[in-house]
Amino acid sequence: xxxxxxxxxxxxxxxxxxxxxxxxxxxxxxxxxxxxxxxxxxxxxxxxxxxxxxxxxxxxxxxxxxxxxxxxxxxxxxxxxxxxxxxxxxxxxxxxxxxxxxxxxxxxxxxxxxxxxxxx
Amino acid sequence: xxxxxxxxxxxxxxxxxxxxxxxxxxxxxxxxxxxxxxxxxxxxxxxxxxxxxxxxxxxxxxxxxxxxxxxxxxxxxxxxxxxxxxxxxxxxxxxxxxxxxxxxxxxxxx
Numbered sequence: 287x288x289x290x291x292x293x294x295x296x297x298x299x300x301x302x303x304x305x306x307x308x309x310x311x312x313x314x315x316x317x318x319x320x321x322x323x324x325x326x327x328x329x330x331x332x333x334x335x336x337x338x339x340x341x342x343x344x345x346x347x348x349x350x351x352x353x354x355x356x357x358x359x360x361x362x363x364x365x366x367x368x369x370x371x372x373x374x375x376x377x378x379x380x381x382x383x384x385x386x387x388x389x390x391x392x393x394x395x396x397x398x399x400x401x402x403x404x405x406x
Numbered sequence: 407x408x409x410x411x412x413x414x415x416x417x418x419x420x421x422x423x424x425x426x427x428x429x430x431x432x433x434x435x436x437x438x439x440x441x442x443x444x445x446x447x448x449x450x451x452x453x454x455x456x457x458x459x460x461x462x463x464x465x466x467x468x469x470x471x472x473x474x475x476x477x478x479x480x481x482x483x484x485x486x487x488x489x490x491x492x493x494x495x496x497x498x499x500x501x502x503x504x505x506x507x508x509x510x511x512x513x514x515x516x
């Protein structure tokens with residue numbers, strides 16, 4: 287069955303960096319676009335970034351543009367989110383989600399999320 | 407950038423029908439697909455409606471979606487409410503440069 291397992295979250299000081307990973311299994315990872323979506327504590331869903339199946343197209347929310355980088359390694363069936371210059375408002379559970387059509391497709395499968403806390 | 411506006415909360419009794427709206431602030435609701443996600447407490451979101459009105463396999467036909475160009479909004483309707491439907495529901499759509507979620511609606515089944 288489809289599994290998406292995020293890791294790499296934790297407590298980090300403002301201004302520091304963190305890299306999240308999302309290990310995928312149970313489907314043809316290289317055929318799917320992948321998103322990162324975050325959810326601040328007690329708040330709603332907030333789209334972060336998307337990458338096409340082959341990594342050639344990447345888009346970001348304005349709030350993270352220039353600070354976050356999405357990437358993937360299809361040989362390792364793993365999605366990444368490199369986060370720099372972290373701010374308190376980046377504190378959230380970060381989910382990865384798959385989408386067959388990376389832009390117009392729905393988010394078919396979601397991971398369980400990994401919590402990032404930005405605090406001094 | 408456009409916004410998707412949902413009611414903060416709705417409540418209804420078991421067995422009844424409830425409709426959750428999602429209004430697009432700019433651009434046509436019909437121009438891009440609308441999806442609906444259910445998030446139960448402590449769980450990750452799951453898709454209940456995609457491409458405006460399609461149900462993934464495993465989602466009961468009590469869930470239906472529609473769009474209304476006159477009000478520039480999408481709706482999620484849940485009939486025959488069950489206590490297990492109690493959750494947060496999010497609409498989602500996109501334009502040429504942004505993916506957007508609505509603020510979410512808390513459905514209480516009491």
